[in-house]
Amino acid sequence: MKDKTQQYWKANLKIVLSLLVIWFIASFGFGIIFSDTLDQIRLGGFKLGFWFAQQGSIYIFVIIIFLYVWLMKRLDKKLSEEEK
Amino acid sequence: MTTQLLTYIFVGATFALYIGIALWSRARSTNDFYVAGKDVHPLANGMATAADWMSAASFLSMAGLIAFLGKDGSVYLMGWTGGYVLLALLLAPYLRKFGKFTVPDFIGERYYSKTARKLAVVCLIFISFTYIAGQMRGVGIVFSRFLEVDINTGVIVGMAIVFFYAVLGGMKGITYTQVAQYCVLIFAYLVPAIFISILMTGEVIPQIGFGSTLVDSQVYLLDKLDQVTKDLGFIAYTENVKSNIDIFCITAALMFGTAGLPHVIVRFFTVPSVGAARQSAGYALIFIALLYTTAPAVSAFARMNLIDSIQDQPYSTSPSWFKNWEEIGLIAWMDKNQDGKIQYSSGDALENVKPSYQELRGSNGQRLLENEPNLSNENEIYIDRDIIVLANPEIAQLPGWVIALVAAGGLAAALSTAAGLLLVISSSVSHDLLKKTYMPQITEKQELNYARIAAAVAIGIAGIFGIYPPAFVAQVVAFAFGLAAATFFPALFLGIFYKRLNKEGAITGMLGGLLFTASYIIYFKFINPDINNSDSWFLGISPEGIGCIGMILNFTLSLSISIFTRPPPKEVFDMVDEIRQP
Numbered sequence: 203m204k205d206k207t208q209q210y211w212k213a214n215l216k217i218v219l220s221l222l223v224i225w226f227i228a229s230f231g232f233g234i235i236f237s238d239t240l241d242q243i244r245l246g247g248f249k250l251g252f253w254f255a256q257q258g259s260i261y262i263f264v265i266i267i268f269l270y271v272w273l274m275k276r277l278d279k280k281l282s283e284e285e286k
Numbered sequence: 287m288t289t290q291l292l293t294y295i296f297v298g299a300t301f302a303l304y305i306g307i308a309l310w311s312r313a314r315s316t317n318d319f320y321v322a323g324k325d326v327h328p329l330a331n332g333m334a335t336a337a338d339w340m341s342a343a344s345f346l347s348m349a350g351l352i353a354f355l356g357k358d359g360s361v362y363l364m365g366w367t368g369g370y371v372l373l374a375l376l377l378a379p380y381l382r383k384f385g386k387f388t389v390p391d392f393i394g395e396r397y398y399s400k401t402a403r404k405l406a407v408v409c410l411i412f413i414s415f416t417y418i419a420g421q422m423r424g425v426g427i428v429f430s431r432f433l434e435v436d437i438n439t440g441v442i443v444g445m446a447i448v449f450f451y452a453v454l455g456g457m458k459g460i461t462y463t464q465v466a467q468y469c470v471l472i473f474a475y476l477v478p479a480i481f482i483s484i485l486m487t488g489e490v491i492p493q494i495g496f497g498s499t500l501v502d503s504q505v506y507l508l509d510k511l512d513q514v515t516k517d518l519g520f521i522a523y524t525e526n527v528k529s530n531i532d533i534f535c536i537t538a539a540l541m542f543g544t545a546g547l548p549h550v551i552v553r554f555f556t557v558p559s560v561g562a563a564r565q566s567a568g569y570a571l572i573f574i575a576l577l578y579t580t581a582p583a584v585s586a587f588a589r590m591n592l593i594d595s596i597q598d599q600p601y602s603t604s605p606s607w608f609k610n611w612e613e614i615g616l617i618a619w620m621d622k623n624q625d626g627k628i629q630y631s632s633g634d635a636l637e638n639v640k641p642s643y644q645e646l647r648g649s650n651g652q653r654l655l656e657n658e659p660n661l662s663n664e665n666e667i668y669i670d671r672d673i674i675v676l677a678n679p680e681i682a683q684l685p686g687w688v689i690a691l692v693a694a695g696g697l698a699a700a701l702s703t704a705a706g707l708l709l710v711i712s713s714s715v716s717h718d719l720l721k722k723t724y725m726p727q728i729t730e731k732q733e734l735n736y737a738r739i740a741a742a743v744a745i746g747i748a749g750i751f752g753i754y755p756p757a758f759v760a761q762v763v764a765f766a767f768g769l770a771a772a773t774f775f776p777a778l779f780l781g782i783f784y785k786r787l788n789k790e791g792a793i794t795g796m797l798g799g800l801l802f803t804a805s806y807i808i809y810f811k812f813i814n815p816d817i818n819n820s821d822s823w824f825l826g827i828s829p830e831g832i833g834c835i836g837m838i839l840n841f842t843l844s845l846s847i848s849i850f851t852r853p854p855p856k857e858v859f860d861m862v863d864e865i866r867q868p
Contacts, residue, residue: 225371247497247506252524255360256582267374267568
């Protein structure tokens, strides 16, 4: 039992950490640090860095949370099945 | 029908709706009052969270701010949405599992200390009142411009409405009125944005119009805007002025601050389960993103329209919105070159920035000013950034009902946030200070009464802030986020993810973060505002971004002090194990 919960916690940390890496790259990475470089590329009327800073990062945030909901649901299900 | 009559009808109808909901959802127990009985559907909670979160600042001020800041304004867009990722992944599910009523509740029990609980209450009250003052100003602006009543009357009407549903319904009443307020505010935000997008670019969806070509031309909107802003002496719209490190820190302070704001966190206490808390954070961010991805489009449209409609126009034939806002004192014109035309360019038009008006009128009918002209530039107008969203439909010459709708939306945004803030203030007083600290013998019924009294008192104080707005309101917005990032976020995060953290570490960390962040902001904003520039800032970080450093300080103090002092008791280890399970 103790083992199961520890495994669950480790898996949980892994999910959270990988999603936070995406979170960081989408906002601080593309939106701020590499924004000026990305501005060389164009997306229709947008410069890409500007688009990430004012639009793209927000869309990615939404996707991250729903990915998290889905992954955690799967993990919770696995845990409750193993406990049976 | 006149626009004013329509506004009265829209505002009246929405107010009647809020009161109706309040009567239907009265709170009967402290569980109802603090956390809405913990049976709110995740979708409804998502809407309520979105309304709770999107304040007068998001609805009225943000697009205007971005219109003038250009790419630098991105800090607000990323900062105020990215915080939800942190909230969803790191805090909300665990705090829901903990399953109590307030944020100080968690801090008090996790760090087995009444001192920690009281410190948390002090931070909470400070953060929340700072925030409320801004909401009341929003209510005042909408009332005075669109309903042409005195600002004080407006504030009192607003207070009465909030009093009614917050005191009667507690969290339950607030939740369901916030659902209605979300619908009103998002509709009111999107309708004019869609209209303007069609007018300017032919695209129905503002997020797409933002990146499209202008009607009857091959030029992209943003390229044209870059050109026009550069011609007027500003930096190009899609380029940064601020340094990267400052942008980085401000964004981080806003994100971590958002995740640490008590009135937002407490919304996740109202759903039935841990899974529902996660889902609800996702819904909340979708509802928020709807406004936050529209806002930068509105900003670009508004900046373009603004320049087009006033640049080199004779004052005598200038549009009526220009004169209306001048009457209220949020626009001013000083004809520096005496040509009777309005010239707009970079720089502050007036010495001392804000206009102070004389009784007299100038030869063109404009209000004359006491200020000396600022002769270092050619700019002749002062525009308060807060008016952009409200003036936008008028600038684009949209029909009267759209303008009325925006007024109702602005009020919904301000009232929903004010109610959420009042609730966390009152529950931290009645629950954390009275029940858990000073008067443990009171019954649940008495506690509920105290909660209602505390809510009423808090509304009174908020109203006084609205009627006598402290001059520092705009200055202290940085405070609320900086302090939440430097105090609550590390204490909550480590409380869940690091079992070994003890009370000595947590209390020192919060105090250190609080004192450092507060002194830095007070020093640059109030004591020495003359040297508030990047040369004297620590590492080039502005007071808006300093919460990020305060947070790092908090983490460092918490961890190092913890290692050298006694570990927390076994019950705390068990409690943390417990909240880590779904």
